[in-house]
Amino acid sequence: MNQGIISIRYAKALMMVGVDNQCLDELKVDMELLGNTIKENPLFRQVVDNPVIKPPQKRKVMTELLGKRIHPLTLNFVNLIVRNRRELLLADVARNFIDLYERSKSIKRAHVVSATAMDDSSKHQLQRHLNVLFKANVQMSADTNPNLIGGFILCVGDRQYDASMSSALERMRKTLNV
Numbered sequence: 129m130n131q132g133i134i135s136i137r138y139a140k141a142l143m144m145v146g147v148d149n150q151c152l153d154e155l156k157v158d159m160e161l162l163g164n165t166i167k168e169n170p171l172f173r174q175v176v177d178n179p180v181i182k183p184p185q186k187r188k189v190m191t192e193l194l195g196k197r198i199h200p201l202t203l204n205f206v207n208l209i210v211r212n213r214r215e216l217l218l219a220d221v222a223r224n225f226i227d228l229y230e231r232s233k234s235i236k237r238a239h240v241v242s243a244t245a246m247d248d249s250s251k252h253q254l255q256r257h258l259n260v261l262f263k264a265n266v267q268m269s270a271d272t273n274p275n276l277i278g279g280f281i282l283c284v285g286d287r288q289y290d291a292s293m294s295s296a297l298e299r300m301r302k303t304l305n306v
Contacts, residue, residue, distance in 0.1 A: 135217045139224035142205055143232070151199060156229045158202035162194070163222035176215050186210045238268040242280040243292070245272050258284065 142159075146152035165172050175181060175189055187207045195203055209215055230237070238258055240246070246254075251270060258266040262284065277293035 131217060132220070134214065135220035136224050138205075138209060138214070138217065138221045139228055142202075142221070142225055143228050145201060145205070149201060151201065152229065152232075154199045155202055156226060158198040159222040159225045159229075161198065162202075162206070163219055163226070165194075166219045166222070176218060183210050183213060183215075186215060234264045236262050236264040236266045236285055238266050238282065238284040239271070240268065240280050240282045241271045241273050241276065243272065243274055243276040243278045246270050254282075 142155060143152070146155040166176060167173075172193070175186065181189075187210050190206050190210060191203065194206065198206075206218065209218060209221065229235075236258075238255075240254065251268065255266055255268045258268065266284065275294060277297070279292040279296070281292055281295075282289045
């Protein structure tokens with residue numbers, strides 16, 4: 129069976145448990161923590177990925193590392209995944225859960241890269257426009273890249289709007305065949 133489908137099924141199951149127990153927000157925070165821990169901690173990732181370490185040992189490590197930091201339902205869920213020998217899917221399950229959570233709360237993520245740093249007023253104004261445009265609660269992050277020369281690149285979900293000077297100059301160069 130496709131591992132993407134499996135991770136989505138686990139994420140949906142956790143969503144249902146979170147809704148039933150009215151702790152969806154807590155589970156989302158836990159899934160962010162789990163996903164970030166797997167991504168940023170190579171030692172933790174080695175324990176998760178190592179097929180030599182038996183599931184009971186992995187569950188013990190998970191309980192010791194995460195037990196006091198995450199909701200008991202999340203810990204039980206992680207232990208279930210480990211017991212079913214699907215621990216390689218933990219990062220995907222966490223990512224899929226966060227995606228499902230954001231869809232259920234009408235949250236969209238936006239990322240803007242500009243040539244110079246945006247002031248808070250500009251960020252808030254852009255965020256308000258995006259909230260209206262996408263009819264959602266847009267959570268925006270911003271970075272700078274001086275190579276853009278001027279303008280910005282905005283990514284919202286799978287959409288990208290490139291209003292940078294460097295891209296405009298590149299399009300002009302291609303048009304002129306220079």
